[in-house]
Amino acid sequence: MAVKDYLRERFFPHMWCPGCGHGTILNSLLRAVEELGLKKNDIVMTSGIGCSARISGYVDFHSLHTIHGRALAFATGVKLSRPNLNILVPMGDGDALAIGGNHFIHAARRNIDITAIVMNNRIYGMTGGQFSPLSGPGIKATTAPYLTIDSPFDVVKLATAAGASFVARSTAYHARESTEILKKAIAHKGFSVVEILSQCPTHYGRKNKEGDAVAMLEVQKNNTAKIGSKALAENPNLIPRGIFVQEERPEYCSEYDKIIQHAQQR
Amino acid sequence: MARKLKEHQINRDWCKGCGICVAFCPKQVLELDKHDKVVAVRPEDCICCKLCEIRCPDLAIEIILDEGEDND
Ligand SMILES: Cc1ncc(C[n+]2csc(CCOP(=O)(O)OP(=O)(O)O)c2C)c(N)n1
Ligand code: SF4
Ligand code: SF4
Ligand code: SF4
Numbered sequence: 592m593a594v595k596d597y598l599r600e601r602f603f604p605h606m607w608c609p610g611c612g613h614g615t616i617l618n619s620l621l622r623a624v625e626e627l628g629l630k631k632n633d634i635v636m637t638s639g640i641g642c643s644a645r646i647s648g649y650v651d652f653h654s655l656h657t658i659h660g661r662a663l664a665f666a667t668g669v670k671l672s673r674p675n676l677n678i679l680v681p682m683g684d685g686d687a688l689a690i691g692g693n694h695f696i697h698a699a700r701r702n703i704d705i706t707a708i709v710m711n712n713r714i715y716g717m718t719g720g721q722f723s724p725l726s727g728p729g730i731k732a733t734t735a736p737y738l739t740i741d742s743p744f745d746v747v748k749l750a751t752a753a754g755a756s757f758v759a760r761s762t763a764y765h766a767r768e769s770t771e772i773l774k775k776a777i778a779h780k781g782f783s784v785v786e787i788l789s790q791c792p793t794h795y796g797r798k799n800k801e802g803d804a805v806a807m808l809e810v811q812k813n814n815t816a817k818i819g820s821k822a823l824a825e826n827p828n829l830i831p832r833g834i835f836v837q838e839e840r841p842e843y844c845s846e847y848d849k850i851i852q853h854a855q856q857r
Numbered sequence: 858m859a860r861k862l863k864e865h866q867i868n869r870d871w872c873k874g875c876g877i878c879v880a881f882c883p884k885q886v887l888e889l890d891k892h893d894k895v896v897a898v899r900p901e902d903c904i905c906c907k908l909c910e911i912r913c914p915d916l917a918i919e920i921i922l923d924e925g926e927d928n929d
Pocket of ligand 3: 610871872873874875876877878879894895912913914915916917918
């Protein structure tokens with residue numbers, strides 16, 4: 592199948608702004624699904640609310656566009672009732688880690704077989720540019736006209752500590768790398784977290800004078816480096832990219848099946 | 858053997874003129890026209906790396922290879 596066969600073309604052109612990184616993440620994700628040869632009927636995508644969450648409308652899989660922060664809760668329900676399906680959960684940084692933070696850590700702790708994708712543009716795009724738990728200090732937002740002072744979460748460290756058995760990071764600029772990582776994350780049995788740095792030129796870019804989408808992609812290129820690379824060793828201020836955790840651990844639905852069998856034998 | 862280009866398939870209805878493909882093409886094959894839509898102005902220089910295709914946020918550009926090549 593071609594990549595386009597996984598799209599609901601009737602909804603194109605999509606609603607994302609020119610140069611929005613979320614579109615490139617959709618592009619990378621479709622290629623991962625296509626290269627894995629997955630059947631559309633075997634995939635369920637659940638999403639919450641946000642520009643990022645609109646992604647579930649554009650893919651020709653089973654899809655649930657739910658409520659802000661709760662995409663993982665819906666995904667957990669779907670997975671427990673139909674464990675043979677592949678569950679993809681793309682979320683914005685606010686969706687995943689502000690209002691949805693609790694669902695995020697507990698899904699990771701259970702190690703349920705779901706692929707969570709954090710489309711991190713470090714801002715609330717849909718509602719006009721409020722700062723998020725991933726913004727970090729020193730950025731301008733509508734809710735921080737004199738700059739933010741809070742430290743951000745490190746998604747990789749948070750997901751690792753919470754118990755995710757696959758944890759990775761890439762960027763919209765590194766689109767081919769994102770596809771390769773997403774393929775491994777989807778194939779992994781357990782809770783997978785893939786953070787993909789995205790750009791919101793409309794709010795983050797404009798408020799923080801980062802320029803247009805091209806300039807923001809240059810930042811993703813220049814401020815990140817592969818784990819194990821010389822560049823990262825020489826400059827620890829760079830944001831590391833790559834796969835940080837990839838481990839086999841008991842998966843929630845399999846353990847649940849065992850408990851059912853155990854109960855039935857009594 | 859180098860891959861051979863048949864054409865750049867550009868969906869003008871979907872392209873939003875963000876310029877990402879233009880800026881990061883290693884061979885300066887692409888430009889925006891006066892309507893802010895992408896056009897392949899130097900197709901003969903294209904090395905079919907597909908970087909434009911995989912980075913386009915609007916899925917608006919596709920590299921079509923010559924007959925017999927794997928168009929994946
Ligand atoms: C319960 C609830 N609270 C607040 C909102 C308002 N709201 C809609 S989207 C959003 C945040 C969007 O930011 P993010 O999740 O980072 O995604 P982005 O738009 O940047 O892709 C908020 C706060 C809502 N829809 N529902
Ligand atoms: S507001 Fe920002 S996140 Fe939302 S579509 Fe526009 S560029 Fe993308
Ligand atoms: S990257 Fe896509 S949307 Fe942007 S100018 Fe190129 S073809 Fe058009
Ligand atoms: S395939 Fe590569 S060389 Fe050809 S137009 Fe696209 S980015 Fe440029």
